[in-house]
Amino acid sequence: MLDLELLASLLFCLLLPLLLFFSLRPSSSSGKLPKSYPLIGSYLAIFANRKLRIQWTSEVVTGIPSLTFVLKRPFGYVQVLTANPAVVQHMLKTHFHIYKKGDLNHTTLSDLLGNGIFNSDGTTWKFQRQFNTRSLRKFVEQVVDTELNARLLPILAAAAANKTVRFPRHPQKVRL
Known part of the structure; x- marks a missing residue:
């Protein structure tokens, strides 16, 4: 039994460099879907293209007729990438x-x-x-009313009582 485990370990150690050599090359062909493996998903392709991840995913998405694909991440996580406006509208609006x-x-x-x-x-x-238009309008009215009454009006009242004028920090930018 020990010999079988040793043989499996040696085989794995010998095949790992070959697997890495052939799979860690950045893919330059647009539209080519990354290979997916059972446990690690498309990790090898993601790792190989990690420096140009946005460009790589853009090439993959635009090279597919549907403009949408599922990227399989390690441990069963999936990520949907799309450049199709109809899919975006479906997901974010309807x-x-x-x-x-x-x-x-x-x-x-x-x-x-x-x-x-x-x-x-x-x-x-x-x-x-x-949160619709009416509630947004009411919220904006409350905020503006609070800011005017709590901040602006006291400043203007103090300036009127003291008969003073506050100029901006950069008077050259003020046009009269």
């Missing part, structure tokens, strides 16, 4: 509620997007979706 972002995406993008509509699922998404 059927947005179908496409779940998941915890990994939410955690990754929460610093940038917070808990807004683009980074939420389920009931949170439905609540964010209710």
